[in-house]
Amino acid sequence: MIPSMYSGISGLQTHQERMNVIGNDIANVNTTGYKQSDVTFKEAYVTTLRGPSPGTPGMQVGLGVQLGSITRDFGGGALMQTGNSTNIGLSGNGFFVVNDVGGTADQQRFTRAGDFVLDVSGGQSFLVNSDGKRLQGVMTANLGDPAPDMTGLTQAALGDIILPPNTSSFSIALDGTLYVSVAGAEAQVAGRVAVAEFDNPNGLQAVGSNLYAPTDAAAIRPFSNPGGDGLGQILQGYIENSNVDLAQEFTDMIVTQRGFQANSRTISTSDEMLQELLSLKR
Numbered sequence: 005m006i007p008s009m010y011s012g013i014s015g016l017q018t019h020q021e022r023m024n025v026i027g028n029d030i031a032n033v034n035t036t037g038y039k040q041s042d043v044t045f046k047e048a049y050v051t052t053l054r055g056p057s058p059g060t061p062g063m064q065v066g067l068g069v070q071l072g073s074i075t076r077d078f079g080g081g082a083l084m085q086t087g088n089s090t091n092i093g094l095s096g097n098g099f100f101v102v103n104d105v106g107g108t109a110d111q112q113r114f115t116r117a118g119d120f121v122l123d124v125s126g127g128q129s130f131l132v133n134s135d136g137k138r139l140q141g142v143m144t145a146n147l148g149d150p151a152p153d154m155t156g157l158t159q160a161a162l163g164d165i166i167l168p169p170n171t172s173s174f175s176i177a178l179d180g181t182l183y184v185s186v187a188g189a190e191a192q193v194a195g196r197v198a199v200a201e202f203d204n205p206n207g208l209q210a211v212g213s214n215l216y217a218p219t220d221a222a223a224i225r226p227f228s229n230p231g232g233d234g235l236g237q238i239l240q241g242y243i244e245n246s247n248v249d250l251a252q253e254f255t256d257m258i259v260t261q262r263g264f265q266a267n268s269r270t271i272s273t274s275d276e277m278l279q280e281l282l283s284l285k286r
Contacts, residue, residue, distance in 0.1 A: 006274045007051075007067060014068030015267030018045055021071055022260045029248050030257075037117030037214050038246035039076045040253070046072035078205045081116075081247035083239060090131060092118040092176060093244045096236025098199035099216065101162060102137035109159040113137060114200055117214035119243050122167075129167035135213050138164045141180065143195035151181040152196045157227040162198050178237040180230035197238060199230045 022043045032038040048068040056062030083093045094100070099114035105125075120131040120139055131139040140162040142152040147168065154161075167174055167184055173191070174184045180197040202208065207221030218224055231237040 006278060007065070009271055009274045011048075011066070011068035012267045012270035012274065014048055014070060015270065016264060018069050018071055019260050019264040019267065021074075023257070023264070025074060026253055026257050026260060030250070030253050033246055033248045033250060035117075035214065035246050036119050037081070037115060037244050038248065039078050039081075039116070040246070040248045041074050041076055043074050044072035045069050075206050076208075076210075077247060079247050080236075081245040083242045084245055085242050087241050089174065089240060090120045090122055091241060091243045092120065092197070093239045093242035094118065094199065094236040095239055096231075096234075098201050098230070098235045101140035101159075101198045101200050102133055102215070103140055103162075103164070104137055107137075109162070112140065112159055112162070113211065113215040113217055114208065115214050115216065116244055127169040129171060131165055131167075133213075135215075137215075139197065141165045141182070141195050141197040144193060147184070147186070147194055148192040151179075151193050154180075154196060154198060154227045154229050155233075159200075159224065161227075165195060165197060168194070176238055176240045178231050178239070180238050197230065198227060199235050199238070200227065201225045201233075201235055 025041050025043050029040045046069070047066050048070045049066075051065045051067060053063035053065065054060075080094075080096065083095060092100070094116060099116060100118060101112050101114060103112045115133065117133065120133055123130045123132040123136070123138075133139075142154060142157070142161060143163060143166055144150070144152060165182065168186055170187045171184050172186065172188050174182065174194075175191065176182055176197055180199060181193060182195045182197060183191040184194045185191045201224075203223040203225060204221060207219050207223065208216035209219050211217050228235055
């Protein structure tokens with residue numbers, strides 16, 4: 005068989021995968037905190053007809069294309085004001101930390117989606133996402149104590165953000181400090197919301213529901229207070245929109261479609277050449 009057929013097949017497969025990524029990005033254009041993905045290709049195996057030598061160029065023929073990488077673009081999306089006190093957005097780097105009820109540190113997940121809602125259990129209120137995972141941070145020992153300093157803390161130091169019984173209102177400052185007003189009294193410091201940062205965010209594993217699981221490739225950094233050490237600030241009453249650029253996605257879609265068509269033409273042309281070869285003996 006003509007090797008160009010196999011090259012064309014590899015081109016069809018890789019362009020189909022790129023179209024799958026583009027389709028997923030467009031489908032999530034309005035998903036809170038979603039991060040678009042970028043696809044790159046790389047040359048597949050190469051057949052060497054003649055190796056390079058001094059004064060003599062080599063002769064090599066490629067055998068198609070394969071996926072190089074599919075990486076997330078963790079650039080910030082536009083922040084949209086909702087006016088809902090349970091919604092929080094991040095302006096800058098970092099991820100909110102969430103965990104299951106009674107979950108351990110290795111069960112923590114990370115997200116940019118701040119569309120939390122209140123959940124009441126045992127007279128206390130918690131900020132939870134759509135999967136029921138609770139927002140994490142550090143609470144003060146007593147209401148009104150100074151805000152906890154998160155500098156240098158590890159994942160094991162985090163716990164649920166808890167609103168005391170009879171909380172009439174609460175607010176979250178830019179640096180993550182949680183203020184609560186109990187039974188209409190003056191607001192007092194109750195804790196601080198955690199924001200996590202990683203050396204390599206692309207090392208995180210997406211697990212669905214706008215959540216990421218940590219891996220050894222991501223390398224979580226010791227915690228710092230939001231707004232410091234390169235971390236983003238927390239904005240209450242806002243949520244972060246998807247960072248999908250529709251203009252870019254539609255452009256990539258056109259380029260991908262034409263690449264798919266060109267590779268299919270390679271296969272059909274190779275087939276015509278084979279037909280000519282078979283028709284030599286008549």
